[in-house]
Amino acid sequence: MDTAQHELEQVVYQRPESLMEVDTHYCPGCTHGVAHRLVAEVLDEMQVRQRTIGVASVGCSVFAYNYFNTDFVQAPHGRAPAMATGIKRCLPDRIVFTYQGDGDMASIGMGEVVAAAARGENITVVFINNANYGMTGGQMAPTTLPGQKTTSSPNGRDVETQGFPMQAAELLATLEGTSYSVRRSLHDPKNVRMAKKALRTAFEVQARGMGFSIVELLSVCPTNWGMTPLQSLKWLEEAMIPFYPIGDYKVNPALAGLRF
Amino acid sequence: MPPKGRIEVNENRCKGCELCTDACPQDVISMAAERLNTKGYHPAELIEAGCTGCGICAIVCPEAAITVYREVSQRAASAEA
Amino acid sequence: MAKEMMKGNTAIAEAAIRAGLDAYFGYPITPQTELLEWMSVRMPELGRAFVQAESELGAINMVYGAACTGKRVMTSSSSPGISLMMEGLSYIAGTEVPMVLVNVMRGGPGLGNIAPAQADYNQIVHGGGHGDMHPIVLAPASVQEAIDLTVLAFDLAEKYRAIVVVLIDGSLGQMMEPGELPPMAPLKTAIPDWAVRGGDDGKRRTLSSIYLNPPDEEVTNLRLERRWQEVQANEVRYKEYYLEDARYVVTGFGSAGRIALSAVRAARAEGIPVGLLRPISLNPFPRQVIADLSERVEGFLVTEMNAGQMLDDVMAAVAGRKPVEFYGRMGGVVPFPDEILGEIKRMVNGQVPMSGHPRDRWLERMPRAN
Incomplete structure (x- = not known):
């Protein structure tokens, strides 16, 4: 019987073991922290913390290796899926995941992630879409919405000259090697719960050797969006979700019967 | 009677983003207006009775700074034991 | 082992395999391609890792990831492909993980041609990517020497936690001449302590080339320079x-x-x-x-x-x-x-x-x- 510290009290929620006991450098209200926590909770629940190797990317999540209580490497900009491939091919019984932002994965690293998915590489990609380049100060990303103002699209993204946003979960779902490609959002408790379930599924796909899995997480960037954290959640819901619908874009039918 | 709960906020980890105060269904979390943590933020705190230990504040907290407890009813506890 | 007629590229590939190569990642480019082709047959049949990457960028970063696990890893390419690998080489040098690179040089600059050249000397010897870094560079002049130096390359890479480049030109890669291969060495079983493995021994390890605090980066630069002094003192050939x-x-x-x-x-x-x-x-x-x-x-x-x-x-x-x-x-x-x-x-x-x-x-x- 688990009654925690108090005789008649149980712990409903506590910080996962797979997170380091350190402060993050993320801005107040940034949902990177939520995404980190969810991944850590999944690693705890699956009891794989001590056989997991993460691959950090370049961008705000460059220091992810300081925050996860697992082995970690740090990849050049966009190359995390290639690095993860090298690790997974050498240590196929380990859990290998990349944690990448939208500039990293959907712009400079699109080649690496598409090729990894097409190979059915047995890795999990956690993809954070916050519609801009966070670390360099809010420039236009491949995910920036049409009309969205950023420091490099000061008049709003003009699709005539700056093109259209990249819908990564849909795009990667078209590849045969992809077993699981879904989009979730981190803007309210219900969606956070759904995001966690998707992350668990993605890691279970890998644990079962079913090939490439990716969870795209719609995320906020209050600082660069110039909003309070609460305003940014609202903007995500109202502006981003219509363009980036939450949904399952590819789910390997073999997952249907699985319970975890 | 709704279950009783409480939260513990790791105050120095809190960045004062207020996501928990907004998400709390009981409206029993607020930012401590009269004190600052080591980062210079007003940390979140439980301000009154009514917490049910639902855990929603912890679910939205980007800093994983909240631990949530819920009382186990006498009957449930003895049944479990 | 008896001498046999071998092409430089395949001789290097087989020598690497016999030296205990765990994983190979590469991308086709003339005049290096036979090396990749040989690996595509031999590595899977030996149960070892082989991936034909989507690009040289992919290949070098697969090598980077694999090298972080402490395994014996290599890639190969030719001049334009090596240019694409420069970023990864710099990260690998900064992370201090060992690897072997074979550069079968061709004519340039640009797309140039597929004939033999030695114009990557500066890029490899004085370069190898941004930042202060020093790859060990070995230049064989015969198929036999290519075999011997390939085997040596893995030992030096691990000894100094460095990049070792076997630098040849297209003529040596394509040339057939007699050579004697070493016997098959067993795969390495000891994992170096720095290598990531998932923390199954209770230790947590991170590998990265980032040192955001300048004095920390300088400490790393000094360590690399002093290690290079050691290489200079011991490895001139x-x-x-x-x-x-x-x-x-x-x-x-x-x-x-x-x-x-x-x-x-x-x-x-x-x-x-x-x-x-x-x-x-x-x-x-x-x-x-x-x-x-x-x-x-x-x-x-x-x-x-x-x-x-x-x-x-x-x-x-x-x-x-x-x-x-x-x-x-x-x-x-x-x-x-x-x-x-x-x-x-x-x-x-x-x-x-x-x-x-x-x-x-x-x-x-x-x-x-x-």
């Missing part, structure tokens, strides 16, 4: 031919060195007191050997399949003590021994000025087509 009584020295690496040897032999047959110094480790460069030679000989002829890239290192070692001449062919053109013999005779019979630059004099002698 070269081969001398007829130098005991030589009054003139020809020097060149790889294929150019091999062709020069024919010219030196021909000159010796005519009674010309000339010898050959063939640097095998281009990095660390045998500069003390050249400095010592410059005290006792009358002149140097540097011959390369480029516009005089090693020339600069030779001149730095000679330090103006003796005249230096240069003869190079470029663009995938391979010099004949007769051309080098002619240059030897010109140097021995004429007056080589101490002023001016050997590259300027060489360009003056080369034909003007436009």
Whole structure:
């Protein structure tokens, strides 16, 4: 019987073991922290913390290796899926995941992630879409919405000259090697719960050797969006979700019967 | 009677983003207006009775700074034991 | 093991496999492709990792990831592909993980052609990506030497936690000649302590090339520089031919060195007191050997399949003590021994000025087509 510290009290929620006991450098209200926590909770629940190797990317999540209580490497900009491939091919019984932002994965690293998915590489990609380049100060990303103002699209993204946003979960779902490609959002408790379930599924796909899995997480960037954290959640819901619908874009039918 | 709960906020980890105060269904979390943590933020705190230990504040907290407890009813506890 | 006829590229591939290669990642490019093809057959049949990557960027970063696990890993490419790998090489150097790279050089710049050249000397020896970094560079001149140096490359990479480049040109990659392969070595079972493995021993490990705090980066830079001093002290390799009584020295690496040897032999047959110094480790460069030679000989002829890239290192070692001449062919053109013999005779019979630059004099002698 688990009654925690108090005789008649149980712990409903506590910080996962797979997170380091350190402060993050993320801005107040940034949902990177939520995404980190969810991944850590999944690693705890699956009891794989001590056989997991993460691959950090370049961008705000460059220091992810300081925050996860697992082995970690740090990849050049966009190359995390290639690095993860090298690790997974050498240590196929380990859990290998990349944690990448939208500039990293959907712009400079699109080649690496598409090729990894097409190979059915047995890795999990956690993809954070916050519609801009966070670390360099809010420039236009491949995910920036049409009309969205950023420091490099000061008049709003003009699709005539700056093109259209990249819908990564849909795009990667078209590849045969992809077993699981879904989009979730981190803007309210219900969606956070759904995001966690998707992350668990993605890691279970890998644990079962079913090939490439990716969870795209719609995320906020209050600082660069110039909003309070609460305003940014609202903007995500109202502006981003219509363009980036939450949904399952590819789910390997073999997952249907699985319970975890 | 709704279950009783409480939260513990790791105050120095809190960045004062207020996501928990907004998400709390009981409206029993607020930012401590009269004190600052080591980062210079007003940390979140439980301000009154009514917490049910639902855990929603912890679910939205980007800093994983909240631990949530819920009382186990006498009957449930003895049944479990 | 008996000698057998082998192509340079496949000999290197099989030598790496026998040296205990755990994982190979590569991308097709001429004149290197046979190496990748050989790996695609042998690695899977031995149950080892092989991936034909989506690009050289993919390949080098797969190597980076694999190297972080402490396994024996390598990739191979040719000049334009090596350019694409520069970013990854710099990260690998900064993370201090071992790897072996084979560069089968071709004509350039740009897409150039697929004929043999040595114009990546500066890119590899003095470069290898951004930041202060020093790859160990080995330049074989025969299939047998390519086999031996490939095996050595893995040991050096692990000893110094460094990148080791086996630098050859397309002619050596494509050439068939007899060679003897080493016996099959068992795969390494010991994992170095720094390697990531998932923390199954209770330790948490991170590998990265990021040191955001400048003093921390400087500590790393100093560690790398001091390790490089150690490499310079212990790993200089070269081969001398007829130098005991030589009054003139020809020097060149790889294929150019091999062709020069024919010219030196021909000159010796005519009674010309000339010898050959063939640097095998281009990095660390045998500069003390050249400095010592410059005290006792009358002149140097540097011959390369480029516009005089090693020339600069030779001149730095000679330090103006003796005249230096240069003869190079470029663009995938391979010099004949007769051309080098002619240059030897010109140097021995004429007056080589101490002023001016050997590259300027060489360009003056080369034909003007436009």
